[in-house]
Amino acid sequence: MNTWMAFVIGGLYAAGLYMMMRRSIVKLIIGLALLSHAANLLIFTVGGLTRGRPPLIAAGETSLAAPFADPIPQALVLTAIVISFGVLAFALVLVHRTHQTVGTDDLDNLKATDT
């Protein structure tokens, strides 16, 4: 399972970076979204994949028995998803405004502020 996840995450990073290097501003946003998905899955996987062992203390016990799914990476991923959702929504609006104002979706035409 871990190996497959590694391939999925690597693929997402590659796809995200590839999309970011395209010239279209919409593809840039898609690339950013893929990058954040890749990061989320990475956190999830590195935290340890444990199936069917919720972190619940069994009745009559006082502490957790050893193999259990760590809830913290999931909490981190949840926070990160919410944040990246908000940021992406903003980025989409920015793309839309830029397209309206500049009248192009080609990143090569957005060089006016470069040196």
Add this chain to the structure above:
Amino acid sequence: MNVLLVLPILIPLVTAAVSLLAWRRPRWQRWLGIGGAAALLAASLALLESVRNGGIQTAQMGDWPAPFGITLVADLFSAIMVVMAGLVGFAVVVYSTATVDHRRESFGYYPLLHILLMGVCGAFLTGDIFNLYVWFEVMLIASFVLLALGGEREQLEGAFKYVTLNLMSSALFLAAVGILYGVAGTLNMADLARKLPQVEQSGLVTTLAMLFLVAFGIKAAAFPLFFWLPASYHTPPVAVSALFAGLLTKVGVYALIRVFTLLFTQEVSYTHTLILAVAGLTMVTGVLGAMAQNEFRRILSFHIVSQIGYMLMGLGLFTVAGLAGSIFYIMHHIIVKTNLFLISGVANHFRGTYQLKELGGLYRAYPGLAVLFLIPALSLAGVPPLSGFFAKLGLLQAGLATGQYAIVATALGVSLLTLISMTKIWAEAFWKPAAAPSVDPPAAGTGTPQDPSQHDPPKGSLALFAPVVVLAVLTLTMGLVAEPFVGLAIQAAHQLMNPAGYIEAVLGGRP
């Protein structure tokens, strides 16, 4: 629990929330903004005082004991940075009341400014690495909107690059935090500092260090990841530029210093030597970039990059003297750089342009402004007895003490180039005769001096000049009475170099 730790986050939040309630009344928002920023400054000074007297302060949020809950920690370095945030915030809010146009004000300029300040203070105070990520995002989203607010073509283009690269850096930072948790099993920075040396895969820890270096390096605009900064900082209104220039990259530097003094100190010979090399290259590329520019704010933007190199130099040396130099440099730089941007805004206010070619004759028309420019400009270049001289002196001495002659030579050369660049602004904008004959007809033949009354300072000039004057006086004070400031920086550096005190304060000596 020390309530002073929460105030620098709470005050901007409350100010922003109340300002939002006064959405249709920009006048109220202005006064609320000034009041909130003044309160933030006062709270941050109280925090600094409490840290100086009572040692490292901690507060456990929701009374969850560390390392399970989120801890707020203020050591001297954090407290100094919060004071700087309060100071710059206050100066910029006052300055904004005179320069930001009505349209931006009515679209939530002041609430955004305070959200930004909240994010910055939160990043300085948190003791939890994931929480640091969250504060970074709070700060970033506010800065995105501030940068794009107004929707001018240049702004949108600049914002595009800024948003893209900062989101990439955030994704890297997030991935690094995730792996760090996978490796060490905790997110509390003090706990991490205890557990990381025991991790068996030391190669993985160094890899993580590099991931953090790249993620924070983008945010701090270090070589070779600085391209977003000069492409975006000159596009928004000058008050926003000044705030960004003063604070945002310094949050990246703060995070680098925090992480590389507390967490990643296992392979100093590798990581910190790399940082030293990055520092040197950042200095040189930044200052060379500035030489090629002919726009007031672009020159200053490239100088930010160059100065980031000096701040990283102290970290790369990794001695008490080096870090003290870095901390003093950061204090000096925040004040001076904000001030230079504010002055470029004043020049623009009078002449309507930032292009050096079109500026000119400012010295004749406004000798006071010229003096006000000279103080931070010479300080930036490191001319004694101004604050920049002592900042550079400290770093150079630390460099010589550790025998890193290459970086010392680089730093000296770069300060010479900085001086040349500042002279260029001086000669072009202030010294040469006014270029635009549209306002005043060329009075060459008659020899009468230009009538200063033609350039009636537009109204609101107290709010325009007061922040500039106050920051200039601070620069002078930090230079003429450097002793207490240097002492503070050395104390803060001692705390950074002995993380045992930090760990003890957060975890309370628990096993």
